[in-house]
Amino acid sequence: MSDPQRIIAVRHGQSEANLAYQQAAGVPLVYEREDHEITLTDLGRLQAAALGVFLKSLPWQEAPEIVWCSPYLRAMDTWSLAHQAWGVGPLPVRVDARLRDREWGELRRYNQAAMQQRFPEEAARLLAEGEYGYRPPGGESFGDVAIRLRRFLGDLRTWAEGRRVLIVAHDSVVLILRHVIEESPDTELAAVGVHAPIMNASVSTWESRDGRLELLAFNEVGHLD
Numbered sequence: 312m313s314d315p316q317r318i319i320a321v322r323h324g325q326s327e328a329n330l331a332y333q334q335a336a337g338v339p340l341v342y343e344r345e346d347h348e349i350t351l352t353d354l355g356r357l358q359a360a361a362l363g364v365f366l367k368s369l370p371w372q373e374a375p376e377i378v379w380c381s382p383y384l385r386a387m388d389t390w391s392l393a394h395q396a397w398g399v400g401p402l403p404v405r406v407d408a409r410l411r412d413r414e415w416g417e418l419r420r421y422n423q424a425a426m427q428q429r430f431p432e433e434a435a436r437l438l439a440e441g442e443y444g445y446r447p448p449g450g451e452s453f454g455d456v457a458i459r460l461r462r463f464l465g466d467l468r469t470w471a472e473g474r475r476v477l478i479v480a481h482d483s484v485v486l487i488l489r490h491v492i493e494e495s496p497d498t499e500l501a502a503v504g505v506h507a508p509i510m511n512a513s514v515s516t517w518e519s520r521d522g523r524l525e526l527l528a529f530n531e532v533g534h535l536d
Contacts, residue, residue, distance in 0.1 A: 314519040315471040318492075319375055320478040320485045321362060323389040324355030325511045332422050339425035346412060346419060347383045351392075358512035358535055359389040363396025365514065365534035366477075375477035377403045379467070381410040381484070389512070390479045405470075409463040412481035413456050416449025443501040454497045456487045464491055473519075482509035485530070492517060492524050506530065 328342055328349045351359065366374060380390050390404070418426055418433060427434040437445045446452035467476065478488070490503045506529065509515075514531045517524040 313472050313522070314468055314524050315476045316473050316519050317373060317375075317475040318467075318478060318517045318524065319476070320480065320488055320515045320517075321389070322482050322485055322509050322511055322513050323351070323381075323383075323385040323479065324358035324362070324392075325352045326350065326355055326385040327352055329355075329511065335422055335424070337424055339428050340422040341420050341425055342422070343420065346414075350384045351388050355385070355389070355511065356392055359392035360396040361535050362389065362512050362514070363393035363398075366393060366397045367399075368534075374399075374475065375402065376475045377405070377471055378477045378479065379405050379407055379410060380478075381412070381480040382406050382408055383411055383481070386410070386479045386481065390477075393479075407463060409459040410478065410480040410484055413453065413483035414449075414451045416447045416451075418447045418450065441501060443504060453483070453487060453500050453503075456483055457491055457497055457500065460484065460487055460491045464488075482507070485509045485513070485515055489515070489526070489529065492526075 326349050328344070328346075330352050331340065331342055378390060380386055387406075394402070418430065421429065423434070426437075433447065437447075443453045446455065478484070486503050486507055486509050487500075489506060490500060495502070509530055510532045512532065512535060514534065515529045516527040516531075518527055519525075
């Protein structure tokens, strides 16, 4: 069993929630739509199409052969629009729940300002424990995301050995995938923050060399210019 030949991991295009939270920065916001239902904005659709043009530009020996996708609508829509713009024939697509975004549990509807207003004790705990150590009630810490991504990567080495893989997912997935591939201990999870934020429709690429996945590019958005 060996690694995939190449992994290209992308974040979905701008979502309706991304835009809503951006516009409400510093103002309490309760976002009513469930996480898995959120789809793309017009800009997000353009970003997804630009991603497809990028994939079309790759030499055949670098282009993905198989796709793994988050079950969330914004990721599925990103892949669908990118596939259309790419213009390639059907590819095998696996939807894997382990590629879903970090879960915020009982706090999933609230931005930081609303959290501070309605759940001050949780806001204080977040501040004390840090973003990468904090687990919201009923939700996940980044360490929890790392656990499921290690299991995913282990299965990927079986299912996609020697193949070129496209992963369409979320900012937390791309960020923690880097941590997992580098085999860093979870006591060092906070160190991944230096690589954030992961941009919408960004591309991160690893290639298998000498028995290890080597990072070639991370959080690249030049194709969106």
